[in-house]
Amino acid sequence: MVKLNAAQLEAVRHLDGPLLVLAGAGSGKTRVITHKIAWLVDDYGVKPSQIAAITFTNKAAKEMKERVGKLIGGRAEGLTVSTFHALGVRILRQEAASVGLKPGFSILDAADTTALFQELAGNIDKGRLRALQSRISLWKNMLVDPAAALQDAADEIEATAAKLYVDYERTLRAYQAVDFDDLIRLPVTLFAEHDAVAQRWRSRIWHLLVDEYQDTNRCQYRLVQLLTQGRDSFTAVGDDDQSIYAWRGADSENLRLLKDDYPALKVIKLEQNYRSTSRILHAANTLIANNPKLFEKKLWSEHGQGDAIHIQTCRDGEHEAEWVGSRLSAHRFERRTKFSDYAILYRGNHQARVIEQQLRAQRIPYVISGGQSFFDRAEIKDITCYLRLLANQDDDPAFIRAVTTPKRGIGGTTLEGLGRAAGRSHQSLFAGIYAPGLDADLNTKQRTALREFGDFINRIEARAAKEPAGQVLNDLIRAIGYESWLFESLDVREAETKWANVCDFVEWLGRKGEEEGKTLLELAQSVALLSMLDKGDEEQDAVQLATLHAAKGLEFRHVFLVGVEEGLLPHRDSIEPAKLEEERRLMYVGITRAQASLTVTWCEKRKQGRESMPREPSRFIVEMGEAAQKASEQRNTVPDADTARAKASALRAMLAAKR
Ligand SMILES: Nc1ncnc2c1ncn2[C@@H]1O[C@H](COP(=O)(O)OP(=O)(O)OP(=O)(O)O)[C@@H](O)[C@H]1O
Numbered sequence: 001m002v003k004l005n006a007a008q009l010e011a012v013r014h015l016d017g018p019l020l021v022l023a024g025a026g027s028g029k030t031r032v033i034t035h036k037i038a039w040l041v042d043d044y045g046v047k048p049s050q051i052a053a054i055t056f057t058n059k060a061a062k063e064m065k066e067r068v069g070k071l072i073g074g075r076a077e078g079l080t081v082s083t084f085h086a087l088g089v090r091i092l093r094q095e096a097a098s099v100g101l102k103p104g105f106s107i108l109d110a111a112d113t114t115a116l117f118q119e120l121a122g123n124i125d126k127g128r129l130r131a132l133q134s135r136i137s138l139w140k141n142m143l144v145d146p147a148a149a150l151q152d153a154a155d156e157i158e159a160t161a162a163k164l165y166v167d168y169e170r171t172l173r174a175y176q177a178v179d180f181d182d183l184i185r186l187p188v189t190l191f192a193e194h195d196a197v198a199q200r201w202r203s204r205i206w207h208l209l210v211d212e213y214q215d216t217n218r219c220q221y222r223l224v225q226l227l228t229q230g231r232d233s234f235t236a237v238g239d240d241d242q243s244i245y246a247w248r249g250a251d252s253e254n255l256r257l258l259k260d261d262y263p264a265l266k267v268i269k270l271e272q273n274y275r276s277t278s279r280i281l282h283a284a285n286t287l288i289a290n291n292p293k294l295f296e297k298k299l300w301s302e303h304g305q306g307d308a309i310h311i312q313t314c315r316d317g318e319h320e321a322e323w324v325g326s327r328l329s330a331h332r333f334e335r336r337t338k339f340s341d342y343a344i345l346y347r348g349n350h351q352a353r354v355i356e357q358q359l360r361a362q363r364i365p366y367v368i369s370g371g372q373s374f375f376d377r378a379e380i381k382d383i384t385c386y387l388r389l390l391a392n393q394d395d396d397p398a399f400i401r402a403v404t405t406p407k408r409g410i411g412g413t414t415l416e417g418l419g420r421a422a423g424r425s426h427q428s429l430f431a432g433i434y435a436p437g438l439d440a441d442l443n444t445k446q447r448t449a450l451r452e453f454g455d456f457i458n459r460i461e462a463r464a465a466k467e468p469a470g471q472v473l474n475d476l477i478r479a480i481g482y483e484s485w486l487f488e489s490l491d492v493r494e495a496e497t498k499w500a501n502v503c504d505f506v507e508w509l510g511r512k513g514e515e516e517g518k519t520l521l522e523l524a525q526s527v528a529l530l531s532m533l534d535k536g537d538e539e540q541d542a543v544q545l546a547t548l549h550a551a552k553g554l555e556f557r558h559v560f561l562v563g564v565e566e567g568l569l570p571h572r573d574s575i576e577p578a579k580l581e582e583e584r585r586l587m588y589v590g591i592t593r594a595q596a597s598l599t600v601t602w603c604e605k606r607k608q609g610r611e612s613m614p615r616e617p618s619r620f621i622v623e624m625g626e627a628a629q630k631a632s633e634q635r636n637t638v639p640d641a642d643t644a645r646a647k648a649s650a651l652r653a654m655l656a657a658k659r
Contacts, residue, residue: 004028004031004032004035005028005270005272007268007269007270007271008028008031008032008035008270010268011032011036011235011268011270012032012035012036012039013039014235014266014268015044015207015233016233016266017232017233017262017264017265017266018228018232018233018234018236018258018262018264018265018266019234019235019236019265019266019267019268020213020236020237020238020255020258020259020265020266020267020268021235021236021237021238021267021268021269021270022237022238022239022240022255022267022268022269022270022295022297023237023239023269023270023271023297024239024241024270024271024273024297024299024592025239025241025242025273025275025276025284025299025588025589025592026273026274026275026276026299026555026592027270027271027272027273027274027299028270028272028274029211029237029238029239029270030060030064030067030211030237030553032235032237032270033053033064033209033211033235033237034064034067034068034071035071036209036235037051037053037068037071037072037076037079037209038068038071038072040207041072041075041076041079042072042075046206046207047078047206048075048076048077048078048079049078049079049080049204050204050205050206050207051079051080051205051206051207051208051209052079052080052081052082052087052205052207052208052209052227053079053080053081053082053208053209053210053211054082054083054084054087054208054209054210054211054224055081055082055083055211055212056083056211056212056215056552056553057083057550057552057553058083058086059369060083060211060212060553061081061082061083061086064081064211065079065081068081080205084183084184084216084220084223085180085183085184086526087187087223088183088184088186088187088223089107089183089525089526091187091190091201092105092178092183092186092187092190093525095187095190095197098190098194098197099186099189099190100173101176101178102176102392102394103525104176104391104392104521104525105176105177105178105392106175106176106177106178106388106391106392106394106395106398107177107178107179107180107183107526107527108172108175108177108178108179108397109180109375109376110180111376111381112397113133113179113180114129114133115397116168116171116172116397117129117132117133117164117168120164120167120168120171121164132160132161132164135158135161136161136164136165136168137181139165140179140181140182140185140219141181141184141185141217141218141219142217142218142219143185143188143189143218143219143222146162146165146166146169147166149161149162149165150162150163150165150166174394174396174428175394175395175396175397175428176392176394176395176428177392177394177395177397181219184219184220184223185219187223188219188222188223188226191223191226191227192222192226198226198227198229201227202226202227202228202229202230202231205227205228207233207234207235208224208227208228208234208235209234209235209236209237210224210234210235210236210237211237211553212237212238212242212552212553213236213237213238213254213255214238214239214240214242214243214254214255215238215242215243215244215245216254217245217254218254221254221257224236225261232262232264236258238255240255240293240295241288241291241585241588242552242585242588242589242592243582243585244548244549244552244582244585244586244589245549246578246582255295269295269297271297271298271299271300272299272300272301272302273299273300273301273592274301274303275301275555275592275595276301276303276306276592276594276595276596277301277303277304277305277306277307277595277596278300278301278303278304278305278306279305279306279307279308279309280306280309280591280592280594280595280597280598281299281300281301281592282625283309283591283598283624283625284299284588284591284592284624285298285299286623286624286625287584287587287588287591287620287623287624287625288584288585288588290584290623291581291584291585292581306596306597307596307597309598309599309600309624310597310598310599310600311599311600311601311602311621312327312599312600312601312602313601313602313603313604313617314601314602314603314604315603315604315605316603316604316605316606316607316612317351317354317563317603317606317607318354318358319603320354320562320563320601320602320603321354321355321357321358321359321562322358323601324344324355324358324560324562324599324601325355325358325359325361325362325364326362327560327599328342328344328364328543328558328560329362329364331558331597337557337558338541339364339365339366339541339542339543340540340541340542340543340544341556341557341558342543342544342556342557342558342559342560343543343544343545343546343551343554343556343558343559343560343593344366344543344544344545344546344559344560344562345545345546345547345548345551345559345560345561345562345590345593346545346546346547346548346561346562346563347547347548347563347568347569347571347586348547348568348571349547351562351563351568352368352545355545355562356368356545359543359545364543365540365541365542365543366542366543366544366545367540367542367543367544367545368544368545368546369544369545369546369550374501374505377498377501378498379486379498379499379501379502380501380502380505381401382401382402382405382482383473383477383482383502383505383506384527385397385398385401385402385405386398386402386457386460386476386480387473387520387523387524387527388524388527389402389430389457390457390460390461390464390520390521390524391521391524391525391527393428393430393431393457394428394430394431395428396428396429396430399428399429399430400415400429402457403415403450403453405485406480406481406482406485407485408449408453408480409449410446410449410450410453413446414442414446414449414450415429417438417441417442417446418432418433418438418441418442418450419432420441421435421437421438421440421441421442422435424437425437430454430457433450433451433453433454434454456479460472460475460476460479461521463475464519464520464521464524465519465521466519467519467520468510468513468514469509469510469512469513469514469518469519469520469523470506470507470509470510470511470513470514471510472520473506473509473510473520474506474510477502477506482502483499483502486498486499487499509523544556548569548586548587548589548590549586551589551590551593552589554593555593555594555595556593556594556595557594557595557596557597558594558595558596558597558598558599559590559591559593559594559597559598559599560599560600560601561587561590561591561598561599561600561601562601563601563602563603563606564587564600564601564602564617564618564620564621565602565603565606565615565616565617565618566615566616566617566618566619567615567616568606568615568618569583569586569587569618569620570583570584570618570619570620571583583620584620584623587618587620591624600621600624602615602617602618602621603615
């Protein structure tokens with residue numbers, strides 16, 4: 001086996017029970033997983049179809065498949081590499097009946113569920129709605145069902161959330177739909193209640209490997225337990241210092257729990273970092289030393305000192321974006337690097353806009369991840385609603401969007417009448433079209449319009465089960481007159497962009513159908529999961545823009561960390577100790593993405609609404625220690641020397657105060 005150190009090799013070859021590889025950033029955790037898969041197949045003779053690897057994002061799954069492909073090529077055929085969510089979908093599609101779902105059930109994405117919550121909760125403000133929604137999501141991830149939530153509600157606020165939870169679940173089931181949380185929760189309850197089903201899945205997975213274990217929540221932890229029960233042989237890799245999803249219910253305590261739940265657990269630590277220079281690593285280690293430790297580990301690197309860390313003070317957000325663009329271009333010119341060697345990372349999506357504007361002005365190509373997904377665009381959702389309806393005619397939200405987009409003379413009054421009739425016979429809206437007694441609620445013209453739509457969907461559905469996916473979808477879009485509707489209802493430029501996106505989507509789905517040998521109906525069943533995917537990430541020479549959350553697991557030669565200010569990083573809502581620790585881990589994730597150079601910027605002023613507010617450098621700059629502090633003094637040679645000097649002494653003062 002090439003290029004594995006002794007500890008990595010031990011982790012690869014350990015098969016006598018559960019294994020936790022506990023290691024810092026850039027120490028080769030993902031590498032252990034890919035090499036272990038290759039070793040299991042090539043040296044141990046395990047069939048790839050009996051191995052499943054779980055990653056945190058679709059992007060990571062794609063990368064892992066590629067890395068395994070490079071190691072063992074076509075011999076990886078049949079291997080499962082997927083996110084927890086995608087694995088959940090696979091289980092639920094096959095076992096749908098056991099959880100009271102039809103195999104074609106719909107998956108609602110975040111935008112769909114927010115719309116549904118809005119409908120159920122009535123007229124309440126967005127902040128409150130978000131709070132209720134995340135409370136319910138946390139319940140789901142903690143495996144608390146609506147009845148238990150209602151019973152255990154501690155106060156009026158919780159009782160309101162629990163009642164909403166009851167309504168929400170009832171409505172989802174009526175639509176034959178699930179949300180993202182259900183994709184993991186339902187398989188867990190299914191396995192817990194039906195041991196024979198769990199046993200069947202266990203017998204399919206001989207070895208399970210889980211990446212980014214520190215970010216699993218209770219529900220995901222249970223799924224791993226249920227899938228490995230009996231044999232107790234699996235490989236989990238994780239780093240407690242990179243746990244950044246506590247706000248979504250992730251619990252790095254799961255790392256510690258493993259020891260209690262699996263007394264035979266073997267723990268292997270990896271301490272050599274292969275990614276970053278010693279300076280970068282030192283700054284990361286010094287910063288994270290401010291957090292309490294779950295597990296003690298020291299990271300070291302053989303890559304030499306490397307470039308000094310550069311801390312740049314900027315006047316405001318515009319200046320920062322301009323400076324980063326110019327600096328990046330100059331650096332690229334000096335070092336003869338590629339655009340794709342660079343990443344610009346930030347705490348929140350809203351920070352991207354001004355940077356994007358500058359990069360465009362300076363003609364620097366970029367790709368963005370962690371922002372609005374291609375699949376969340378209105379025009380793509382218009383089309384995917386048709387797909388959802390083809391797969392599941394009980395999906396009322398998809399029905400409503402499809403039947404009214406493009407406009408076809410079916411409006412609010414018709415839908416209200418249909419809703420009454422469907423409600424009386426306890427049917428979905430689509431089934432309601434064909435229900436007897438519809439003439440009591442709707443006139444002939446309205447009934448005919450609905451019939452035509454229903455018949456059209458049925459015709460397409462019959463074709464979608466057997467003809468090539470791309471062709472059927474093309475015909476569907478032509479038949480509904482989507483292109484002309486776009487051009488009639490929008491200005492030309494907007495319509496052109498949207499139409500180009502639709503064509504892109506049709507071509508992409510057609511190709512996917514061919515490559516995976518799937519019909520449109522089969523593709524339609526996983527279409528909601530697409531919103532978790534970055535479609536624009538095909539290989540190209542472009543700077544990567546990403547939130548710190550989206551950058552997890554990735555690495556870049558040169559990293560710009562922007563907006564490192566109090567209020568932004570740490571975020572102003574996360575100043576209390578537990579949340580502050582998570583913010584610090586986010587900063588740690590950001591620093592450790594860098595291989596060769598790290599530049600940190602912050603602004604003296606930043607626009608907040610209409611006003612420009614004064615800002616302070618983030619405490620994390622100080623916590624990066626001497627390396628960063630020295631760098632801020634050196635930086636006095638760049639323009640804005642006066643402010644730079646003033647800020648360097650402010651940093652020194654902060655550092656002194658801390659000591
Ligand atoms: N034994 C090794 N020899 C040479 N390079 C290695 C070795 N192990 C890992 N690397 C390289 O180090 C880098 C980091 O590895 P990897 O991405 O697997 O780390 P990780 O622990 O998963 O990182 P993170 O948790 O920060 O995402 C990669 O470029 C990888 O190819």
